[in-house]
Amino acid sequence: MGTFPPAEVLNQKKCKHDQLYQSHVLTQANQVSTSNQITREWRSMHRERVDWEANRNRLAADDKHFEEAKAEKKA
Numbered sequence: 001m002g003t004f005p006p007a008e009v010l011n012q013k014k015c016k017h018d019q020l021y022q023s024h025v026l027t028q029a030n031q032v033s034t035s036n037q038i039t040r041e042w043r044s045m046h047r048e049r050v051d052w053e054a055n056r057n058r059l060a061a062d063d064k065h066f067e068e069a070k071a072e073k074k075a
Helices: 006-014 017-074
Strands: none
16 A cells, blocks of 8 residues: 555546646645745845844943933933
8 A cells, every 4th residue: 555545546547647747847846936935034034133133232232321321310
């Protein structure tokens, strides 16, 4: 017995060779497209992380300056 259920085997036997080949090509194209999209997202995710870290550091510095100015005004 194979790894495919009997109903799927019968469905594949009913299809013409051209339909099966077209389905295979379309599946492979979708897989390659998905892999490329994931790779692009990983690359941009690194840049987004760097931007986020820069913004976090800038906000921390702004908070520090604000607290210093507030302390000077109180004194």
